[in-house]
Structures are given as C-alpha cells and as structure tokens.
Amino acid sequence: DRKRDSGRTRLPIGKPVPGARLYVLDSGGTIQPAGVAGELYIAGTGVARGYLNRPELTAERFLDDPFYPGERMYQTGDIARWTEDGLVEWLGRSDGQVKVRGYRIEPGEIEAAIRRIDSIREAAVTARTEHGETALYAYIEGRKSDDVRAELAARLPAYMMPAQFIEMSEWPVTPSGKLDRRALPAPGGTADRQAYTAPRNVTEMKLCALWEEVLKNGPVG
Template identity: 45%
Template sequence: RLKRCICSGEELSIEVKDRFFRKMPEVELHNLYGPTEASIDVTFYEVQAADRLIPIGKPVANTRLYIVTEEGSLAPIGVPGELCIAGIQLAKGYLNRPELTAEKFRELPLLPGERLYFTGDLARWLGDGNIAYLGRKDTQIKLRGFRIELGEIESAIQSYTDRIETVAVVSQGTQAESKVLCAYYSATEQIDSGQLQTYLQRHLPVYMVPLHYQQLPALPHTSSGKIDRKALSRTPLNVQKERAVLPKTELEKQLALIWKEVLQIEKVSIRDDFFQLGGNSLSVIHLHKRLTEQLDPNISIANLYRYRTIESFLAYTSQKSHAGKSQTMTVPERKERLLQGNAKRSQRLSKRKGTNSDE
C-alpha cells in the first residue's frame, strides 16, 4: 500500500536510490533538504529511477533560496556557492549566542530587507531550476591556487558507475604545496582506477582530477554516521610503484635532466608523476621557464598539469608537432606542392584533349 517515500537529513546516494527502485519500482521517492534553522525542509525533488545526479530540488512554498559566491554576489547557473535561505520559517537565532546569530543570519547589500540564513552548504543551480548539493563549505579546499569543492569531484566519481557505493575525496601531503587529491571509495566490485581517472579527466578541470585512487571494503564513519574525512586523510596511500622506465632517447634524457634539476632529485623514470616526486605550483613555474627556453616557447602551464609524466608530455608534444606540420608548410614546401598540383592538372587536361602536357 506504500505510495511514496520521503527522505531527508542525509545526502541521498545513487546506490541507495537504485536499491530503492529495484525493490519498490512503483513507489514515489522524494528527496528533501533543509536545516533546523529553517524549520527543516525547504526543498523537494521527485527522484526518477534513471537519475545519475540527484538534486535537492526547488524551494517549497513561502521559501526563497539564493546561492551566493564568496564575493557576495548571486551565483549564475552552474557556478558553486553557499546556499542561503529566506522566508517565514527562519529561526530568530541561536539562544544566548548573539555572535553566532549575527554570523549566520544576516542581509546582503544586494538584497536589502531580505534576512538570510547562511547554511554553510555548497550548491549550484541546474539549468532546469533545480539545485544540486555539493557538500559542506568546510570541505572546500584551496590547492595550488585553485579553489576546489570536494563534493563536486565526489559527484563526478559517483556518476562514473552505479557500482560505486560511497566516495570521499581528501587532500594529503606534508605541506600545503605538496598536497594532492586522493579519492577513496567502496564498490560492489573492483573498479579500474585508470579508467576512472580517464573518465574524470574528460568531465572535470585538470586541477580537480585526483592523483591517487584507493578502493576500500568500507569507508570509515563518525559516530553521527557521516564519512570520517580526518580518518581517511590519515589512511596510508596504497601507491603501486611500477618498474622504472629510464629515459632512452636524447629528448627523454634532456627532459629528465631538467626534471632532476628542478626537483633536485637524482633519478627520474619517464612514467614518474611530477607531483608525486615533490612538484608543486612553484616548481611548475620553474619547469615551464626551462621548457619554453629549451624546447618550445608555446608550452602552456596548464598542459604541464595535464601531462604529468615525461612519457605523456612527449606524446602530447609529438602529436601537436605532427598536427602543426600537416597544417603549416615552409615556402619551399608550398612551392613544391603547388608545382606538383599544376603537373597533375596538366596531365589530366592532356588526356582529355589527346595532346601532351607541352601544349
């Protein structure tokens, strides 16, 4: 007799949604969102069995929602920001905590008279007017100059396959500049981390693609039932070291020498990752300067983040060089190509007229 099921209080995962519809395909499933400070639920969304992204939906009656950027402006469609709530259901504040009340309940200059509750949750507008939840603001990190929402990466990983049940992305490293993104996940069967990384490279900016991937039987949780990110950040990385492939060609040796000098290390394999060897945003600038001076003045820093090994970088430059040669020719090459074309056209005309090419 069950007609509909309403869930709230915790993020609805793809795995739970799929399990629900396998067992109860005829029952409606509604995803709601809301904090205690706004008398609980302020959004609703009717989930579909085919959804690969589960929004928190649109505002309920008498509720206005805003997504605000760090600069205090209203975020356009697709741009992450802090979710803010306005409406008749807002609490007056926190009992005996005026400082916290002033911090969380306030107005924006561009919305005078509109009292907002700043939730601390990150979200973005979707094109259809729904809102996608991206996680807590305290999971937002800054890495090598880029501001990254970890929840956005986690959503992309979960969209890769329905076999992944839970996922968390954390940053690890001894210093701020040596931190790297690490993805931990549990799944119903083995996930190929290489294929997952390739998928993310097509769907995320290069600076948001995790460097390390580790599948665990289950992710650790806190006593409140949330994923324990601190415990994960202390989890030893299961980095698989493949056999070193030493540079052989003159170009490989030249690049390896530059890497060793920039990173101040003794040995480099052409399959070593620049950042795994200790590279950071500052050393990338030094590497870029050396490469533009000695190899190619048109190399971009973005491509040094994208092609992190000597092997992949040379494959990219070789492909780029080949494409350039096919599109641009020197003056003698153009002249030779023109003469060849004229000769072929003369031969075709000669055959049609029954004369030789001298005529």
C-alpha cells in the same frame, strides 16, 4: 528518497516550504545551475532575525538578500546542489574546504562530479599533506581509475583534479553507518616522494596517467 551507497546514507534536503527560498551560490554570489555544487543559503519569511545575544555571528551569517532588496538570507555553511528533479542534495560542510597549491577547494564538489560519471557507485575525496605538500586523493568504486580520470578532466579545472585515484571494493564505515574517512587506505607510493607537482593541464594529466600505469605506482607529478 533515501539512497544508501556502500554504507553511506545520502538524503536529499528536499524543496523549500511555502514562503521560503533556497539559493545555491558560488563564492561570488552567483546562482548555480542543477548539478553544480555551491553554498546553501535560506531566505524568506521563515528566516530568523539572528542569533540571540550574538551580534558578531549574526552579522557573519545573516546577509542582505541580493535577489530581494530589503530582505535577508541565512548562510548555512552547507555545500549542496540542485538535482535535475528540483531537490536540494546536501554534499558536506564548507568548513571542510582544503587549500591545495593556493586554491581553496571543496572536496564534496569533486565527489559530486565523480558521482555524475556513469557506473560510479561511490566516491570520496580527501586531502593529505606529506613533505609539506598537500594533494587530493579520490577513492572510487564502479569504474577503472584511468577512465574516471579522463572523464573528470573534462568536467573540472586542472587544480581540482585529484593526484591519484584509488579503486575500492569495500568502504570503511563508522558504527552509525557513515563513511569513516579517517580509515580510508593511504595512497600507495607516497612515502618516497620528496616533492610533488600536480599536473597543470590535460596533456600533463594524460602523461602522468600513462606513467602511473607503467610504473604501477603513483601519484606521478
């Protein structure tokens, strides 16, 4: 089923065809449960032998299948997750990863966690670098930012928490109808920030959220 959210189309990949296997794995090669994002791998009889005349790329992408000895699987570079009804949903590319405070983070994984919050209609997460510091920013529609921050804190580790949540009523889209991330509004209050340290635990997140509410500005570090 095709879903359109605020001008962006989301289309589940579906289920593997007979003879094929789909794995959603984390960076350590562990199978991810339904609802948890990871990198998508394809295995089975339909997997090609490799890239024509590209031995280095073949070695990089065609790996030994750890679940079926003697067979190989293809590393797609796509970030996906299993849905509760057994479909695979595409979330983005792994080359969209960003590095924040030493951690490699996939924004699509944060977006997926936000969308699982009740009443959220759409979400987007971007990384911006100012004054030499990179921070995550979440754009949301459907819930108040404080509510989303509190619920997300229970779902994600502290290093994956966005520095600021921006509430949206309309989303910029490209001529093809996709979300135009480059046109998302710049977060408020960042121009005068000389140094920023993101909250490191739930207590600091709650304190920062309180100060942002009082000051009507953010992000507060």
